Structures are given as structure tokens and as C-alpha cells.
Amino acid sequence: MIGDMEQLPSTEAAVDALRSIASEYAREFEVTHDIGADQTSRRSAAGVGVTADPDGSLPHEAFVEFGGLPRLSVRLYPEDDALISVEGVEFPDVPRDDVPAFLRSVLGGLAYVSARRFPPGYRLIVPLPGDRTYKERLLMVGLSPWLSARVR
Template identity: 75%
Template sequence: MTHLPSTEAAVTALRAIAAEYAREIEVTHDIGADQTSRRTSAGVGVTADPDGSLPHEAHVELGGRPNVRVRLYPDEDALITVDGVECPDIDRDDVPAFLRSLYDGHAWVKARRFPPGHFLMVPLPRDRVHKEYILVGLSPWLARRTR
């Protein structure tokens, strides 16, 4: 697994994945403590964190199915949304592996009989699986992956 030391390094990795899987990619950046979502207490016009660093957050949208959006936070984690299913607190280093699992067809939806429910299951390196409860209805892409 490659360590992605910055938001920009993660964006570069996502651009490579988009090219590898022939996906369109759209990236927007929020730079500065007054712009990033987790620094709302910074105040108007305050761009640097108290330690002098400049926080950088990126929003990435990948084309095709499933619909995938990635929000890369300055705190080395990410929120990945797959067809409306939010997967929070993904380690930034795991984002490329998460997307490869989706695009290579390794992710699946686990159906639970009682109580009824569905979970998005995404294999990650080192024999880990990210499991996320699906609150929304199943998209056609998610429904085709139900086991």
C-alpha cells in the first residue's frame, strides 16, 4: 500500500485510477482553514491552521456506474459515496484500493434477512472489509451485487 502524504498526492492517485478504468474525473479544491468543511470555527479570512499549515480538501467525482464521489479531508481520511451510500472515515491510503475493489467487481451487497437490511461490503488490503449499512434504496448497480 502506498502512503498518500497529502491531499494532492491522493488526487494524483485518483486521476491515475480514473485513467486506468477509463472514467471521467472532476476535481474541485478547497484550500485554507476558512474554506475546508472541518475548519468552520476558523473564522472569516483565516486561512492557516494554528500550527501554520494550510489545510487542503478535495472533492472528486468519477464518471460511470456506480456513481462515485470522494471527499478527501486534510485529516488524512475520506468520505466515499457510492450510489448514495456514504462510507465515512476511510483512511486516505485505502481510497485507491476501495475504488479498485468497486471497479474490479469485488465489492458486493450483503442482504440480511432479520432484521431486513443491506450492507455494502468493500474488500481492502490486509484481509479487511469495509462494511456500510445502506440507508437508501438499492440502485440498479447495488441490486446487481446483492448476495
């Protein structure tokens, strides 16, 4: 198993780490791979039939969905970052090496929603080891039952 602080050098290593986390928390796991510059989402200008980057490398992107609640998905980009969605709340530009700790925080019950009275608003807060946190604003009308149960 790849540890939280160990570097994930490739998309495939990151997928293996996520598969291990899914197993650890008894979650279903589904992955879709997009390989080649003409298939990855950030290289739409690559042109038809162009599979390699100008440096000759083959970009590899993966989309992972976890079963159960909370609804979780992770899009791993070739540029060593990820887009994580928790109950529809998107956390863009999460470094690939932070993804395992992020998911363990959510699945381990450490993530919570902070509520503010004025101006009214909510934030989903995901704490990571080393006093690091990720925060994203939520729409007040968009709180799912899972998010509502974590309001502090």
C-alpha cells in the same frame, strides 16, 4: 502511479492517485480543491479571512467525482482521511491510504451487497487486500440498479 500500500502524504498526492485510477478504469474525473482554513469543511469555526491553521499550515481538501456507474465520489480531508460515497452509500473516516484500494475494489467488481432475511437488511461490503473490509448498512428502499445487481 502510487501503489495501494504506499502512503499518500498530501491531498495532492491522493488526487494524483485517484486520477490514475480514473484513467485505469476509463472513467471521467472531476476535482474541486478547497485550500485554506476558511474554505475547508471541517474548519468552519476558523473565522472569516483566516486561511492558515494555528500551526501556520494551509489545509487542503479536495472533492473528486468519477463519471459512470457506480456513482462514486471522494472527499479528501486534510486530516488524512476521506468520505467515500458509492451510489449514495457513505463510508466515512476511510484512511487516505486505503482510498485507492477501496476504489479499485469497487471499480474492479469486488464490492457486493449482502442481504439478510431477519431482521431484514442490506449491507454494501467493500473488501480490501489483507482481509480488511468496509461495511455500511443500506436502506431496503434505496437500492439503485447497480446495488441491486450486486446482492448476494
